[in-house]
Amino acid sequence: MTGVFSLLPELRGAEHGLLLAPLGDDEGEDIARYLAVGGYAPLVAPGRLLDRIAAVGLRGRGGAGFPAAVKIRAVRDAPGPRVVVANGEEGEPGSVKDRWLLRHRPHTVLDGLRLAAAMTGAERGCVYLSDAHAERAVRRALAECSLDLRIDVVRTEHTYVAGEESAVVRRIDGGPALPTAKPPRPFERGVGGAPTLVANVETLARIALMYSRPDVADAVAxxxxxxxxxxxxxxxxxxxxxxxxxxxxxxxxxxxxxxxxxxxxxxxxxxxxxxxxxxxxxxxxxxxxxxxxxxxxxxxxxxxxxxxxxxxxxxxxxxxxxxxxxxxxxxxxxxxxxxxxxxxxxxxxxxxxxxxxxxxxxxxxxxxxxxxxxxxxxxxxxxxxxxxxxxxxxxxxxxxxxxxxxxxxxxxxxxxxxxx
Ligand code: SF4
Incomplete structure (x- = not known):
């Protein structure tokens, strides 16, 4: 069997906020569809969402599996201004999930980035990617929505190390997409020297889902x-x-x-x-x-x-x-x-x-x-x-x-x- 499908009986087939739509649906996501399922809802209590992320134990999906709430809190608690980055550059050969998400669920990812900015107090966001199809989808989505957040799209080359978080910061700052020695880590000094949350796009998409579907937050995490x-x-x-x-x-x-x-x-x-x-x-x-x-x-x-x-x-x-x-x-x-x-x-x-x-x-x-x-x-x-x-x-x-x-x-x- 090839293709994209879900094994989640409690989510599959539902009308609302899926990462993976029901089988046979390859239409992707436009603003009308995303708003209809509760996307981009105003965030009145960022602290409560962060508590929910901690309570359900969401772990980052870039590879290290670090607790998402710990990373978000570290940036929130650092002195501002702050930056949030949606990292869609998956360097591991054999992984396509992040490119698929950016191509087919760009609004879900952008919504997650918006929520991450609200939780950390960031005033600047960035989508970091290497895939041309994904870039088109993200730019189209950005043109469709009006977010109260400056979001840049930064394209990089596709290499094994380009998605490593210090390489992400270095590339966004205009340098090569190569890792740097740590410390400092991006949450201490990242893009432009500001505390920066570098979050995998699946992590952000799951945060958006959790916000619009609190009833299935555990399953989403x-x-x-x-x-x-x-x-x-x-x-x-x-x-x-x-x-x-x-x-x-x-x-x-x-x-x-x-x-x-x-x-x-x-x-x-x-x-x-x-x-x-x-x-x-x-x-x-x-x-x-x-x-x-x-x-x-x-x-x-x-x-x-x-x-x-x-x-x-x-x-x-x-x-x-x-x-x-x-x-x-x-x-x-x-x-x-x-x-x-x-x-x-x-x-x-x-x-x-x-x-x-x-x-x-x-x-x-x-x-x-x-x-x-x-x-x-x-x-x-x-x-x-x-x-x-x-x-x-x-x-x-x-x-x-x-x-x-x-x-x-x-x-x-x-x-x-x-x-x-
Ligand atoms: S940063 Fe160092 S460990 Fe990583 S790929 Fe480059 S040379 Fe190797």
Whole structure:
């Protein structure tokens, strides 16, 4: 199955404020439709909305899963003036949810940005994106609504690191979309030096939904937009964007997009690593995935067929990350290059025990040493490959891998998913 759909019985089919409209509806969102479902309603008590966000435990949807209310309060409590940013630049390959939202639910995102501005006391907003279709939709939506907030649209290039929050601030300020050393974090000193809330567009859309649908606020907070894809013919094979409750088992999601017989899954775009035996028991849950050595990240899942080689997939992923390194931190440049080169030599059957020992060591030593999460992602892929697929690594070293024979190395395209 491909396309966009919802698994939320309590929301699906309702007339009001859905992130994902009922099946078959691809009309998108215009101002009349959005106002008709209660959008852009005056916000008389911003503190009460913030309390509700805290009470239902909404977590950010950009990847880190940080509590949204804590981030909003940090900006609100910093000395003004303040800025709010809708971050729609999703760098993880295999994730399309943010571009889909901007293209099809621009008013919901803008409404969330308006509410975030009211809660933080910001007088300036910004929509940050790289997708041309999304930019057109957002500009059209801005022309349709009249908000009491200055909102700029800033376009960036599409790279792995361009959506990292310090890169977002740097790009909006006219610099390159590259991460900076922290502290200061954007909530302390962000756009133009002002305390800045950089919020993922799904987070903002959920805030807008919670405001217009307080009756289902818990369900809205406990729901994820998840991009599913799998190995197989063509980029984004068996791809789907689904809206599902937290806790849904990954096996259910694999079945949905025709990958129920998968042997393994890549979690969180590339950020959450590779998971093998036992993946079917994993739920879509930040804490449970972290406890299992993975990460939910942006929520994208890429399933591997039994005939796909996890060593080849990990090699391709790490090579992609090495190529995407912003080359600012020496440890990232040398670390990703060493991981990619050593993995490749393992994959080619040219590496001995020492190479595998090095991979073990690096996967433990490198996380947390770069200015952004790219190095962590590369190290986690290697660490999870070593933990879940020791037999496959041995097979490569001893006699070659039948699954890889004749396969030309790819360049990260297998993780790319078209926006539905
Ligand atoms: S960790 Fe890598 S990608 Fe991230 S800022 Fe440093 S060099 Fe750039």
């Amino acid at each position: 406990g729901t994820h937009l998840v991009t599913l894809s799998g190995a197989g013919a063509g980029a984004g094979a068996g791809a789907a964007l689904v809206e599902v409750p937290a806790g849904t088992h990954l096996k259910v999601l694999a079945d949905l997009c025709g990958h129920g017989t998968a042997d393994a899954v890549v979690l969180g775009g590339l950020f959450g690593g590779l998971y093998g035996e036992g993946w079917t028991d994993l739920p879509l849950d930040h804490d449970r995935l972290l406890a299992a050595g993975g990460a939910l990240g942006c929520g994208a899942l890429h399933f591997l067929r039994p005939e796909d080689c996890p060593v080849a997939v990990a090699t391709e992923a790490v090579a992609y990350l090495a190529a995407q390194s912003a080359r600012q931190c020496g440890v990232c440049v040398s670390g990703t290059r060493a991981l990619a080169g050593t993995l490749e030599s393992v994959g080619c059957g040219e590496a001995g025990h020492e190479a595998v020992d090095k991979l073990h060591r690096w996967s433990r030593q490198l996380p947390g040493r770069g200015a952004c999460g790219l190095l962590d992602a590369a190290a986690r892929i290697v660490g999870t490959l070593l933990a879940h697929f020791p037999d496959r690594i041995d097979a490569h070293r001893r006699a070659g891998c039948p699954a890889c024979e004749g396969d030309a190395p790819e360049d990260g395209r297998r993780f790319t998913v078209p926006v539905p």
